[in-house]
Amino acid sequence: xxxxxxxxxxxxxxxxxxxxxxxxxxxxxxxxxxxxxxxxxxxxxxxxxxxxxxxxxxxxxxxxxxxxxxxxxxxxxxxxxxxxxxxxxxxxxx
Amino acid sequence: xxxxxxxxxxxxxxxxxxxxxxxxxxxxxxxxxxxxxxxxxxxxxxxxxxxxxxxxxxxxxxxxxxxxxxxxxxxxxxxxxxxxxxxxxxxxxxxxxxxxxxxxxxxxxxxxxxxxxxxxxxxxxxxxxxxxxxxxxxxxxxxxxxxxxxxxxxxxxxxxxxxxxxxxxxxxxxxxxxxxxxxxxxxxxxxxxxxxxxxxxxxxxxxxxxxxxxxxxxxxxxxxxxxxxxxxxxxxxxxxxxxxxxxxxxxxxxxxxxxxxxxxxxxxxxxxxxxxxxxxxxxxxxxxxxxxxxxxxxxxxxxxxxxxxxxxxxxxxxxxxxxxxxxxxxxxxxxxxxxxxxxxxxxxxxxxxxxxxxxxxxxxxxxxxxxxxxxxxxxxxxxxxxxxxxxxxxxxxxxxxxxxxxxxxxxxxxxxxxxxxxxxxxxxxxxxxxxxxxxxxxxxxxxxxxxxxxx
Numbered sequence: 001x002x003x004x005x006x007x008x009x010x011x012x013x014x015x016x017x018x019x020x021x022x023x024x025x026x027x028x029x030x031x032x033x034x035x036x037x038x039x040x041x042x043x044x045x046x047x048x049x050x051x052x053x054x055x056x057x058x059x060x061x062x063x064x065x066x067x068x069x070x071x072x073x074x075x076x077x078x079x080x081x082x083x084x085x086x087x088x089x090x091x092x093x094x
Numbered sequence: 095x096x097x098x099x100x101x102x103x104x105x106x107x108x109x110x111x112x113x114x115x116x117x118x119x120x121x122x123x124x125x126x127x128x129x130x131x132x133x134x135x136x137x138x139x140x141x142x143x144x145x146x147x148x149x150x151x152x153x154x155x156x157x158x159x160x161x162x163x164x165x166x167x168x169x170x171x172x173x174x175x176x177x178x179x180x181x182x183x184x185x186x187x188x189x190x191x192x193x194x195x196x197x198x199x200x201x202x203x204x205x206x207x208x209x210x211x212x213x214x215x216x217x218x219x220x221x222x223x224x225x226x227x228x229x230x231x232x233x234x235x236x237x238x239x240x241x242x243x244x245x246x247x248x249x250x251x252x253x254x255x256x257x258x259x260x261x262x263x264x265x266x267x268x269x270x271x272x273x274x275x276x277x278x279x280x281x282x283x284x285x286x287x288x289x290x291x292x293x294x295x296x297x298x299x300x301x302x303x304x305x306x307x308x309x310x311x312x313x314x315x316x317x318x319x320x321x322x323x324x325x326x327x328x329x330x331x332x333x334x335x336x337x338x339x340x341x342x343x344x345x346x347x348x349x350x351x352x353x354x355x356x357x358x359x360x361x362x363x364x365x366x367x368x369x370x371x372x373x374x375x376x377x378x379x380x381x382x383x384x385x386x387x388x389x390x391x392x393x394x395x396x397x398x399x400x401x402x403x404x405x406x407x408x409x410x411x412x413x414x415x416x417x418x419x420x421x422x423x424x425x426x427x428x429x430x431x432x433x434x435x436x437x438x439x440x441x442x443x444x445x446x447x448x449x450x451x452x453x454x455x456x457x458x459x460x461x462x463x464x465x466x467x468x469x470x471x472x473x474x475x476x477x478x479x480x481x482x483x484x485x486x487x488x489x490x491x492x493x494x495x496x497x498x499x500x501x502x503x504x505x506x507x508x509x510x511x512x513x514x515x516x517x518x519x520x521x522x523x524x525x526x527x528x529x530x531x532x533x534x535x536x537x538x539x540x541x542x543x544x545x546x547x548x549x
Contacts, residue, residue, distance in 0.1 A: 019340065021336075031442050036128070037337050043112075043139065046139055049143045050324075051200065061154070063199035073162045074186070077166030077169050079136075081185075083126065
């Protein structure tokens, strides 16, 4: 129960932080912000690694394996696509 | 300190990198670096996780990471900028499904069966499941593999309500008993809810729903974090969840609608208020005549919309913009926050075509200067320039902030046919005295104008 209260505490603080972080975003950054944060949501890969890495529980292990693949597509694809987009924006600097 | 504490320290570092990453993504000068920082954070979190003593099977992990990396890499590198909305939706869906599988796997291991863990498993599967199929339907609609129009059937709201209640009841059953059948039913019904929830949402509302699903995928990750009691999942998932909500609110405000109205409105379907009938007729103009007007114009504003993306006209538009500038005109692009199919869609396309950054203007910057504008070129935009939003209280889009194209001296509207916008509305602008329609494919029309300038 102690752990849970601590985790809830973390969750609530993170929520407030999230709301404060990006209040005024220029519209040209809407898409990169979305796809960049989308990549971060692939953090669930950490849970997938833990599920896949265990020795016991054959079926759960394979669920974890599938989750790793899906989350990695999300992570790698999300970061790369965001970088590509932002690279195009940057060219205007000259 | 034992190993577990070092892992936690690494998670703190990763969390800090995510926080800075998101913050920097909100600023044009630092965005790219911010994205890189958050990627480094992800790498740190993943590597640290491998040090848990419970993790023993590295072969399978490496195989999974390699497969996912290659697929994600190839898609990200090969996608055309016009295909960006659907790819973002697809990635988002995969993240959601991954959270479902993490929750499910923990259930199979059955290590923790206390009610709190069960609630967390339930939340991860419910939110993740809705995110997955919801994003997938959005992907199908955006990729044009499915009609972008709202799909409605009789009793739809009742079906969704029943589904929702069933999910709540099953949730209670599952948390109390931890029974497998309840969990499988929850998986299936959440997947169904995602499909049925996004089906009635029309193409024009996609920016809102994509931002929302993005938020949901983060929350699914946070829920998965509660399942495995992992702080970095909770922090990162929660940050994505809240920043997604902010984006959703920005999009809703740009349409002057509440989120509930977007979700349940079935906007643009048959029925509902239609607004005042528009009187008068639309007047066409030839490319040649349009050229003479443009040639004399000192101040030109382009208003791009989804039609520009469909016609892939952004490069031609950029060329026309350069020619107009060379001709001595001031050229700007007025971008409505919900133009296109995802937040910032038009900015991405115009950046791809190398349109100078300074020429991209937000709606609020352009509107006050509109009466000095000689020509507004509307390229496949519709509802975002409909003056009915400002002056017809009976119109369903009344109150939505628009780009005041009608205040310019001349308006050229490029349009494929005489049809109406996503909301099914006649556009009062097209019937105004100062508006001329140029029918046909937007890319061909613009290319035609370019040829006139060069010839």
